[in-house]
Amino acid sequence: MYVEMKNISKSFADCKACDDISFGIEQGKLVALLGPSGSGKTTLLRMIAGLEIQDGGDILIDGRVVNDVPGKDREIGFVFQNYALFRYMTVYDNIAYGLKIKKVPAKQIRETVMELIGLVGLSGMEKRYPAQLSGGQKQRVAFARALALKPKLLLLDEPFAAIDAKVRKELRNWLKDMISRVGITSIFVTHDQDEAVEVADDILIINEGRLEQIGRPLDIYKHPNTPFVAQFIGSSVVLDSFTGFKGFDEVKNDSKVVIRPEFVEAFKGDNPRFNKLISAAEKGTLRNIQFRGNCLEISLEVNGVILSTNRSLERRPVRIGDEMYVIVYRIYVINNEETAVHKNVLLKDINVEML
Amino acid sequence: MMNKKAYKRIIPGFGLSFGITLLYLGFIVIIPLCSLVIFTAGISPGVFLETVTRPRVLSSYMVSFSTALAAAVVDAVMGVIIAWVLVRYQFPGKKLMNGIIELPFALPTAVAGISLTHLTTDKGWIGKMFHDAFGIDIAYTRLGITVALVFIGIPFVVRSVEPVLEKMDRGVEEAADMLGAGRTKIFFDIILPEIAPALFSGFSLSFARGLGEYGSVVFIAGNKPYETEIAPLMILSQLQEYDYTSATAIALVMLIAAFIILLINSYIQSRSAKITGGMA
Ligand SMILES: Nc1ncnc2c1ncn2[C@@H]1O[C@H](COP(=O)(O)OP(=O)(O)O)[C@@H](O)[C@H]1O
């Protein structure tokens, strides 16, 4: 483990920003800290960087307890949320700043800076001031500046938040590519699940100052540990109770049921393709239709609960109020941090993947 | 041909407000100042030069410039420290302290002058202390003039620098810190360039004000010719002798000096605006 957090807590006045958080990050990994706004991601990142001191717990970097080591001596590069570039310095001077402080010989500074400027694709812009750069270019300067001292750990706070949607996708791939080229252990903060899933090797999900789950994106998607994670990763419906649905036993006590759109199928009664499934389906009424760019998301009321599913644009048009058959392939049942997958027992003999 | 639509503005009332601005500038600022120039233009260059190079006049310029400059420098340093404390720290009485900053603006300058003089004569609280401890006299010396000008000029610097410090992104300091910069380096490399334009603005205003300050200075100066006689006093004494020609000639030199200071300031402001606005 390159970075280890052990029982980290941090409060601001009466607001618990981090509550007994423990995790480890392996060397060379690109990790996303994912959570809704105000969940404590920035605070956690700043504590790793030594910009904030934890109230309790230990932070280890490369096996060394760094609780009392100032940030500048932790060999960390930090990319701030709004870049925090030095406005009165050129691109070149911004990147060179840390090297000048370290009193690196001028010739070597020049070499390092020019190499970094080349790496981030800003050749020819070294004499510009930050105000003359686009958001994406500022981001690149901030990235290069953070790398100039050859840190062993790179921390990025919402690196794409201030960039418009179009460029953001491009920059995501760019950053992933850069980080793997430099080969540096990196942690980035984001509130956008798509960003985390696309860019990160591992995802840490934070909610209200607590660590909900850590793991590979696909594993988290397939096995959410908590209702929060199930809801936050991928879209899904969370139900407090799920009773008397065809093919499922009643879910008892205070377990929660999570149903993803992929787990639900809706079809008209005269559709021959689903003939065999009708016996396992419930009747529902179409309540809402939303266009999702490449499909429709339709919501149906079934036995008093609203379920939603995605419908291909190639299929028959449907209208609000239509009566449809609704089948649920499987559900997540989550209680006390444990997730179980329950399958529709009426479909035991049918290979639903072949439909 | 320009498209007429291009002149349409979202904020209405440009014509009216610009007209009022021009009228104001014309009546209150430009016309009175021009009249000074025109009046002086009536004097032959020889007379003008003779007037402004009289040894007593020259020495009064010297007194005014040196004390105003020294006071502006002190104001710049002290003003940054006060603004820093007001912006960055929380302490009881902060609101009161913030209010007191403007006192020199609100107080009749004569009141300030008299009280400062009382304090700093060799019988006053502070004056006695300095006289006994270091053998330094404050009142009736150039030091005294400087003290009065520091008092008058400090709000200019505090009020210019304060909003800039308030707006400054703390992340920039943290970024420098993560790159290994110590406190002193952070101040000189990061904070100073950010506040420099505002600081220079406060400095020039305080300098220009110091050049022309009369009320708070005459009491503490003692007005000894060749030693503590300030230029505004020279103008006044010429007026009292009904020598309008000399008075305006001396005044014109002051006007030009103030104008140059403000011109330099405006150049510096526009240069820094270019860097932060992306037009450098
Ligand atoms: N300097 C601070 N002073 C007081 N409260 C803070 C401070 N920084 C963060 N907080 C609080 O801590 C919580 C977590 O904040 P933050 O770590 O910034 O969340 P995130 O980055 O996930 O949006 C929030 O409720 C926020 O209001």
Ligand SMILES: [Mg+2]
């Ligand atoms: Mg944040």
